[in-house]
Amino acid sequence: MIEHLSAEQISQWIIGDRPLELRQHVAECAECRAELGQLESALAQFRTAMREPASSVPPPAWHHPEPRSAPWFSWPRLVLIATALLVLVAVPVTWKARNHEQALRAQAAQTALADSRLLESVDAEISQAVPQPMEPLVTLATWNSNSTEQNQKTQRQ
């Protein structure tokens, strides 16, 4: 026979764990019954007191939350914006560069043509033995030398 319920046994009783030995003791011991009764009463009053303020607050009307719109900042959106910006910047730059290249090529072609013409004229000039205005003299000189040679040959004979 236990003398009085320990603190642990009282807790055990309150949470509903009541073995035969405890039940026998509580049935026979007025002091422990009083102790348990007081605690049970306090807990019951506490429960009622806690339920009162809560019951005075009615539940609000429930509105199904709207699916939230996607936040402005998100990685896929950021990548998309960056790509668009890149395209916007890159296309005019590439287009300009390509035009510039074409212009340069055309200019180079023109220069090459002019150069080749100049070279041709220079070649033509270099290939001439005497300047064009003096060409009749060259013919005369050639004719003179030829007649002198013929005279010398006839004298030898």
Place this chain on the structure above:
Amino acid sequence: MEQSSLVEWMATAVTSSCELDDFESVVRLHWSRIFRFALASLRDRHAAETLTQDCFFRAYKARDRFRGEASVSTWLMQIAVNQVRDHLRDRRLQFWKRARQTAVDVTAAAGWIADAGATPETAALLKEQVQAVWDATGSLSERQRTVFLLRFVEDLDVLEIAAATGLKEGTVKIHLFRALQAVRKRIRKTK
């Protein structure tokens, strides 16, 4: 799992899932309970209302993941317990916000209950006892208080408390024992 218990489990799961389809009814049915637990835990009406709304909002968002392993009531209480824990941790960091303008006065309710046909002496004693339990729960650790409130305000049994808090059955009992000892000590002082 035996065939009968498997069938029972499946029936519960289907019933619980169907219950969630009409979410407005879920809110109507469980609002008071969740709010009461939040109010007793946080002791602030405004914070409790916000937490309760947030609890149902989270539950609504997560309703597709509910598999019916526990009842809807226990599932909602799990969410509320986690939210209370998070809230109290946040508040511990924001210690300068402790002055609460919407704090609950439990003694007002105790006075109202005691007035119902009790003698002035009995009414005073009851009011003191309620105040003692209220003060004692305030001094408990967050986990002990949660377990205590779930048992003695929400009338959950040890297994249900274990499901709602994620604690083992033995751990729930230990927290309950310690909480009850603290409450007993405080009540004795009122004698």
